[in-house]
Amino acid sequence: MYRDLMALIRRELLIWIRSPTGIISSLIFPIMYLALFGQALNLGKLLQLGGPQPPAVTQAAFLGAPDYFSYFSVGMVGFVALTASLFLGAQLIFDKRLGYVKKSIVAPIPRMSIFGGRLIAGAIRPLVLGAVVFTLALVFAHVSGLSGLTVNGNVTLLGVGEIVVALLLLSLSFTAVFLAVGFLLEQPQSYFGIVNILNLPLLFTSDAMYPQTIMPGWLQSVSAYNPVSMAVNVMRENLFAPGFYPHPAEFYLGELALYAFAIGVLDFLIARRGLSAK
Secondary structure (H helix, E strand, O other): OHHHHHHHHHHHHHHHHOOHHHHHHHHHHHHHHHHHHHHHOOHHHHHOOOOOOOHHHHHHHOOOOOOHHHHHHHHHHHHHHHHOOHHHHHHHHHHHHHOHHHHHHHOOOOHHHHHHHHHHHHHHHHHHHHHHHHHHHHHHOOOOOOOOOOOOOOOOHHHHHHHHHHHHHHHHHHHHHHHHHHHHOOOHHHHHHHHHHHHHHHHHOOOOOOOHHHOOHHHHHHHHOOHHHHHHHHHHHHHOOOOOOOOOHHHHHHHHHHHHHHHHHHHHHHHHHHOOOO
16 A cells, blocks of 8 residues: 555656646745735835834734734745645546546555545645745845845744644645545536635635734634634744744644644545545
C-alpha cells in the first residue's frame, strides 16, 4: 500500500509541475492582491489622518502586526491554500471522463491509496505556493515604493513548525472539500460554478484581509469558525507581537485539526462510493 500511495502522490505532483498554467493560475490572485489591492488599500494611513500614531496603536489596530500590509500579506499566504486547491476537483472530473479513474479502480491498488494520493499531493501544493507568496511579501519590503511584510515577533523553530502545520491542515481541508465536489459532479461547468460560489465568500468572511474587530457582530461569529481565519491567526501569532488574540496558536491548531478530520472523513466516504466498481 505504501508503494502504491507514493507512486500516486508522485504522479499527481508530476502532473502539477508539468502544468505551469495551473501553477500560475493558483498564484495570480494572491499576487494580484499583494501587488495591487494590498498596496492601494493601506488602512494604516487612515490611522495617521489625525496625526502620527505611536507603534503600539498600530499594533493594537492590526492585532500585533506593525502595519496593515504585514497583516494583509499573511492573510494572502492562507488564502493561497484555497486558490491552490480549486483545480483539484476539476482535474478529478477530467480524469473520470478520460477513464483514468476507472483504470485505477480495476488495478490492484487499495481504494485508500487512490484517495490518499490525491489528497496528500493536493495538500503539498499550497505549502510550496504559500512559501512563494510569503517570500514575495518579504521581498516587497526591500523594494522602494512598495509596502512589504515586516516580521516583528520572536519567531522560533516551534513557531515555524506551527505555521507549516496550520497551512498543511488548511490545505488538507480545502483539498478534501474540492475533491468531494469533484467526486459528486460529472460536468466541469457545474464544478466551476460551485467553486466560484465558495471562493470569495470564504475569503471575505475570514480575517485574512481585515481584523475581526472592525466587523459587525454577526460577521465576527462567522469569521471565528472560518478555517482561513484559524490558520492565519496561527501564522500571525508566531510572526508578530503576541497577546492580541483571544486564544493561543495551539487552540487554533486544534480547531483546524478537528475541521480537517471531519472534512477528510466525509470526503473519504464520498470517494469510496465514487471509486466503487460499476
